Structure formats: C-alpha cells, structure tokens
Amino acid sequence: xxxxxxxxxxxxxxxxxxxxxxxxxxxxxxxxxxxxxxxxxxxxxxxxxxxxxxxxxxxxxxxxxxxxxxxxxxxxxxxxxxxxxxxxxxxxxxxxxxxxxxxxxxxxxxxxxxxxxxxxxxxxxxxxxxxxxxxxxxxxxxxxxxxxxxxxxxxxxxxxxxxxxxxxxxxxxxxxxxxxxxxxxxxxxxxxxxxxxxxxxxxxxxxxxxxxxxxxxxxxxxxxxxxxxxxxxxxxxxxxxxxxxxxxxxxxxxxxxxxxxxxxxxxxxxxxxxxxxxxxxxxxxxxxxxxxxxxxxxxxxxxxxxxxxxxxxxxxxxxxxxxxxxxxxxxxxxxxxxxxxxxxxxxxxxxx
Numbered sequence: 001x002x003x004x005x006x007x008x009x010x011x012x013x014x015x016x017x018x019x020x021x022x023x024x025x026x027x028x029x030x031x032x033x034x035x036x037x038x039x040x041x042x043x044x045x046x047x048x049x050x051x052x053x054x055x056x057x058x059x060x061x062x063x064x065x066x067x068x069x070x071x072x073x074x075x076x077x078x079x080x081x082x083x084x085x086x087x088x089x090x091x092x093x094x095x096x097x098x099x100x101x102x103x104x105x106x107x108x109x110x111x112x113x114x115x116x117x118x119x120x121x122x123x124x125x126x127x128x129x130x131x132x133x134x135x136x137x138x139x140x141x142x143x144x145x146x147x148x149x150x151x152x153x154x155x156x157x158x159x160x161x162x163x164x165x166x167x168x169x170x171x172x173x174x175x176x177x178x179x180x181x182x183x184x185x186x187x188x189x190x191x192x193x194x195x196x197x198x199x200x201x202x203x204x205x206x207x208x209x210x211x212x213x214x215x216x217x218x219x220x221x222x223x224x225x226x227x228x229x230x231x232x233x234x235x236x237x238x239x240x241x242x243x244x245x246x247x248x249x250x251x252x253x254x255x256x257x258x259x260x261x262x263x264x265x266x267x268x269x270x271x272x273x274x275x276x277x278x279x280x281x282x283x284x285x286x287x288x289x290x291x292x293x294x295x296x297x298x299x300x301x302x303x304x305x306x307x308x309x310x311x312x313x314x315x316x317x318x319x320x321x322x323x324x325x326x327x328x329x330x331x332x333x334x335x336x337x338x339x340x341x342x343x344x345x346x347x348x349x350x351x352x
Contacts (some may be wrong), residue, residue: 004294005079007033008032008033008055008056008132008133008136009034009035009036009052009053009054009055009056010027010033010034010035010054010055010056010057010058010132010136011035011036011037011038011043011045011048011049011052011054011056011058012024012027012037012038012039012045012057012058013038013039013041013042013048013057013058013059013060013063013068013071014037014038014039014040014058014063014086014112015040015041015060015062015063015064015188016060016061017040017071019060019086019088019112019113019114020038020040021294022113022114023058023086023113023128024038024066026113026124026125026128026129026131027058027125027132029125029129029134030129030132030135032121032127032306033132033133036052037052037054040063041063041064041065041066041113042059042065042066042067042068042070042071042074043065043071044065045057045059045071045075046071046074046075048064049075049079049081050078050079051129052080053081053118053184054081054082055081055136055308056082056083056084056132056135056136057075057081057082057083057084058071058083058084058085058086058132059071059083059085059086059101059106059329060086060087060088060112061085061087061089061097061098061101061289062088062089062097063345065232067097068085068087068098068101069098069100069101069104070224071104072101072104072105072168073084073104073105075105075143076104076105076106076140076142076143076197076264077142077143079315080105080140080141080142080143080235081140082107082135082136082137082138082140082209083101083106083107084108084109084110084131084132084135085098085101085102085106085109085110086109086110086111087110087111087112088100088111088114089175089210095109095207095211095213095214095215096210096213096217097180098210099210099211099214100179100214102159102179102180103179103180103183104143105140105143107135107138107140107176107177107318107319108131108135108176108203108204108299109203109204109207110127110128110131110204110208111204111205113125113128113138116206120173120344126335128264134291135176138176138263138318138319140318144218152206160210165194165195165348165349165350166280166281166282166350167195167283167284167308167348167349167350168195168279168282168283169195169196169197169198169199169232169275169279169282169283170176170195170196170198170283170284170285170286170345171197171198171199171200171236171248171271171272171283171284171285171286171302171321172185172197172198172199172200172201172285172286172287172288173199173200173201173269173271173272173285173286173287173288173290173294173295173298173299174199174200174202174267174268174287174289174290174322175201175202175264175288175289175290175291175292175294175319175322176202176203176290176291176318176319177199177204177237177288177289177290177317177318177319178201178202178203178288178289178290178291179184179214179215180318181288181289181316181317181318181338182199182201182215182288183214183215183218183219184338184339184341184342185202185219185286185288185338185341186215186219186221186223186237186342187218187219187342187346188339188342188343188346189219189220189221189342189345189346190221190351191220191221191261191347192235192351193221193234193235193345193346193349193351194234194349194350194351195234195235195284195345195349196232196233196234196235196237196238197221197236197237197238198226198232198237198238198246198248198253198271198275199238199239199240199269200240200242200245200246200266200267200270200271201239201240201266202264202265202266202284202290202294203242204242205242205243206242207241207242208225208239208241209225211239212224212225212239213243215237215239219237221235221236221237222235222236222237223236223237223239223315224236224238224239225238225239226238226239226240226241226246226253226255227242227253227255228253228255229252229253230252230253231251231252232248232251232252232253238253240266240271241255242265242266243258243265244256244257244258244265244266245257245258245262245265245266245267245270245271246266246270246271247270247271247274248271248274248275248278248279249274249278250278250324256270258270259303263294264292264294267294267298268287268290268294268295268298268299268322269294269295269296269297269298270298272285272287272295272298272301272302273297273298273301273302274297275302275307276298276301276302276304276305276307277305278304279305279307280305280307281305281306281307282307283302283305283307283308284307284308284309284310284345284348285298285299285302285303285307285308285309285310285352286309286310286311286312286341286345287299287309287310287311287312287322287323287326287331287332288312288317288322288323288338288341289312289316289317289318289319289320289322289323289338290321290322290323291319291321291322292321292322292325293321293322293325294321294322295322295326296325296326296328296329296331299311299326299329299332300326300329300330300331302331303330303331303332306334308334308348309326309333309334310326310332310333310335310336310344311323311326311331311332311334311335311336312335312336312337312338312341313335313336313337313338315337316337316338316339317338323335
C-alpha cells in the first residue's frame, strides 16, 4: 500500500453554491485535504484543472455552459485527473449521464449530500473523505472519447438457438472502474448468449437501479437487478443490490447477511465461493478492476473447483488491486484485456 499524501488538493465543480460549500465543509474537516478551488460550471472546472493541477476533482453532472460529462471528457483527454462524480440523481437520465462520465474516465459516483442529510452529515462526511483519500492516489491515464463506439453486441442478430455448452453460469466481481469495465464486457455479448450472469459490483448505496438501467440501455442482453430467491435465466445479467451479499445455489440467487469483517458488500469473494460450491467446473468467474483484494480468495476457490477463471489485465484496469491479488494467488486461468473478455465468454459458452 502506498503512503497517503500529506496534502490532497481538491477542486470542487458544482453549479450549486450550497453544494459547493457543503462539500468544502465536509472535505476540509480533514487536515490533509485542501480545497484549492471551486468552479460553478464544467467549463470553469476544465480551466481550473489545467491551471491548478489538483489531486482530485469532485464533479457535478447537471451544470450550465458545460455539464459534468463533457467536462470529464475534456479533463481526461488533456489533463488526466482522478474524478469523483457527486450526483444528486440516482434515477433517470441524470444517473445515466453520471455512468457515462465513468466510461469517460471518472472513477466513482456518489450521492451528493443535501441540507436534509444534516443529521447524517458526520457519517456521510467520513465516507466521502475515505473515498477522496483513496481515489486521489489512483494513477489515471489519458482517456480520449471521440465518436461513441458502436457496441458489437447490439449490432448482432440473435443466435438461432442456444448452443451446447459445458458451462452453467458466469459470475463477475468488480469495484472502482467497474461500471465502464462491465459495459465493455457485457456490451459485446450476443443477444443469444446462453448463460446467466451474476454481478457483484461495489457501488454507493442507491445507484444500483441507475447502473442496471444504464447497462441495459447499452447492451444486447437483458440486465436486471437481482431479486432474492429468483430463478436465473439464460442470457440475463443480474446485478447484486448493495447492503447484502449475493450467492448462487443451484439455479437461483439468494441474499445473505454480510460477515462482520467484510469491508466490501456485495462481496465478490462470497459470490465466487458460492459458484464454486454450486457449479464446480461448470462455473466461470471474472474479476475486473477494483481497489483492494476482494474476489481473490473466492476466485481461487472456483479455480480449485475446476471452474474457468479470468482476471482483467493491468493495462486496462482503472485500479489493478483486485485482479492483481487474484493473479498473485494463482486464481486466474487467463489474464485478459477488458476488451477481450466478452469474446472469451462467448467462446466458453460455445458461441464461437
């Protein structure tokens, strides 16, 4: 683990004076965080990033002149900087644009604190400060977005019928950088993909419905939020809710209470371990980008059970922590760039 910087220089970009002052109050309560500037729209934010070179930017989405998505695209193309999206929208078009900003290179999205949250401001503040301290250390890269890529999966016609496959299920674990990685993987699957997919993505509370809607609108396969006890269907991807772990048992998903020592919920370890018990060699596990080591132990359990396991490579990971831990544990049968994982899943499913 790298040493935390003595001072973290933060730029706040938000068109609301109340939101700017509240964020500044929260973050400056940590003596190691310095607010170096506050911008009232995306255009001013882009200019201040170029001039001030902060360690991290908090980015609102809905702003006049230049919104947060356009500002994120410009910053990541010319002055790559860790960006934490702070959005008041957890539903509808607004949250979709927040996830588009993650695809453009932003690292995570959290709900914007509001005056009515005053009673919980202390816990909200501690959580936001933790995120800022961690994300400010991420070494981001230039992320140029030109014309929106046409998704391969959406351009394909449905398969004539489900192919014969020795695999029964795909489980995916992801964290920081995960939404855009999930889109890269799921967006390249054909409509006739014959296996169910269960996903444990670490994300701020309240954003799972928005993530599901965003992925579903950009993928050829159906993306839904998992429901406790439901039967898994081929060609659907089930996103675990926050606050509970999701396990696979036979052809159904079940929610379980997290253990006291679990830091990340839903736990990728818990999901992979359940797939190892339930599916054995017929299970497929994929560990994508993320901070920490969640998923490594579970992926190794699936590997030892004979399942096929994949870890995202360092070059395409926003944060290489989770896949790196799995690779070092000998848990990955293949290490692939995120752009190649969808094709590998299709091969494992018997589509190619």
